[in-house]
Amino acid sequence: MQTxxxxxxxxxxxxxxxxxxxxxxxxxxxxxxxxxxxxxxIIIRFDAVSYPICIVSLGVIFLLSYKISLNVLQHLGYFIIAGYLISSSIVHHELLPHQELSSAVQWLALNYVMAYLFFSRQRAVLLTIIVFVITMVGHFWVLSRYDSLDETFGMILNMAVAHIIYIILLWGIVSIREKAVYTNTLEQQVQLDPLTQLLNRRGFEKKITHFSQLKQSVSYALLILDVDHFKQINDTYGHLVGDQVLIGLSQKLREELRHNDIIARWGGEEFAVIIFYHSVGQVLKLAQRLRLSVEQMQIDNIAQITVSIGVGFSHEVSHIEQLFELVDTRLYNAKKAGRNCIIS
Ligand SMILES: Nc1nc2c(ncn2[C@@H]2O[C@H](COP(=O)(O)OP(=O)(O)OP(=O)(O)O)[C@@H](O)[C@H]2O)c(=O)[nH]1
Structure with missing residues (x-):
């Protein structure tokens, strides 16, 4: 998960x-x-001195952020604020009547929130434990100077329970979020073709099932492009050059198609594309443009790279599965017709 x-x-x-x-x-x-x-x-002398020091220090951190790495500055910022909040709360208790917690206590939870905001979960766990221990020991020390041991224990335990709940909740929220991000990333990865970074067949099928359920009224065309004599390219120039052809073709498709069209690597040297269109003529023009731009591709010493294309339209069928069968047949016919052509 970490990587x-x-x-x-x-x-x-x-x-x-x-x-x-x-x-x-x-x-x-x-x-x-x-x-x-x-x-x-209500300002006490400690705060009257600390507030401007903290503001100036934070200002310096702000300016340094244009020069120094974020990691160092996050630690610096954290130690300034956490250091101030803990020491301020301890000093406030020094000045209070017995058996009372100062309003400064309410700010202490910020130390745990900041740890999870600034640092990785592992680092935040460590910091929150350290901050928790310093907070409790510091407050125990100051309270026990003026209150009985029983009273001090009562107040510290009360505080400790609240702080532990904060820490556990923050840890829980961050863990749940991380898990969701992880699952999402994994799901995206299994739907991508590692070579071309296009959707793979699984990702494509998922996407089209989703859109065909949502947009039954939308007109779309399916294009399946197949590289001609790809086996020969592999055999003559090597598998790595073959891979470069597939990558080059995927880049061409990305360049030529619009953002909302769906492009996928359908199989070995086959690419499937869903195009949302206004007119049949527009799709055929695009298919022709694709075919011609593949012809112009220059990869290694390959004399010429060409594709055969099968095209079908949503209005020709009643279900998307039939469209795949139709386009597959047309692609087969394009190969039979001599390749480097479009059949619709
Ligand atoms: N380099 C490379 N080759 C692949 C990959 N996936 C499949 N292939 C190769 O693609 C070739 C497909 O060959 P065929 O199905 O005979 O098709 P073709 O040679 O293109 O012939 P036609 O389609 O009839 O023009 C096979 O040699 C596969 O090994 C890949 O990811 N990279």
């Missing part, structure tokens, strides 16, 4: 642009809380 989702343990799908937006958000957040605390006269 599909990320190239190494630290890689996360967070772009630099996104990272910069998050840094800006954090700076704005700090500035707002600073202003609120200041105007409501």
């Amino acid at each position: 599909l989702l990320s190239s190494n343990d630290n890689t996360v799908l967070l772009s630099k642009k996104m990272f910069r937006s998050l840094v800006l958000l954090a700076m704005v957040g700090f500035a707002m809380i600073w202003a609120i605390d200041f105007y409501s006269a």
Whole structure:
């Protein structure tokens, strides 16, 4: 799963642009809380010093993001914010009356969210455990200085349960997402031809079953293209050159066809294409253009590459399976007629 989702343990799908937006958000957040605390006269000296330090540090990280790798900056940003949130909460408790948790506690959960946002799941698990332990030990230390041991244990356990639930939920959400991405990637891979990166037969069948159920009123044409004398190309120039012909042909099809047409490698040297069309003449023109542009293809020293094409239209049949039979017969006839031609 790892190789599909990320190239190494630290890689996360967070772009630099996104990272910069998050840094800006954090700076704005700090500035707002600073202003609120200041105007409501609840600011403590620790925060009065820490807020500007955090804002400036984040500003530096923002600027460095144009120069330094994201991985380093994510760690730096995380340690600044997590370090501030934990120490601020501990200092707030130093100033509070007994048996009370400060409002600074509510921000601590952000440390776990940030870990899963910035880092891979494995790294986030490690960081959340470290942050959890530091948070609990720090708060135990400060609370136990003013409260009895029983009271301190009560408050710490209360906090620990909430934090553990946060951590488990975050881990669960990320695991479910990763699994969904993995399944999706696998599903896409089994529907792709590895050589040409076109849909393979399985992917093509899935796609056309889906669209033929949805769009019964849409007119479409099926083209099957088959490279002429491909065995001879393989035998004369080698299998690798044969592969290059197939890749070249798939690129041609991509270039000539529109985005919503469906292209697939149907078999060895056979390609199937579904074209949504306005007129029969338009499809035949396109087939002709395809045939001619394949004729122009230059691969290795091959004198000429040609294709035979069978064409059929949705209005000729009542079901898509019949269309495949019809086009197959026409392709066979094109081969019999001497190849490098189109039969519709
Ligand atoms: N290089 C390469 N060859 C392949 C691949 N898949 C199938 N082939 C070859 O394609 C050739 C198809 O040969 P045939 O079915 O006899 O068809 P043909 O030689 O093109 O003859 P006509 O279709 O009658 O013009 C076989 O030699 C297969 O080994 C592939 O992925 N790469």
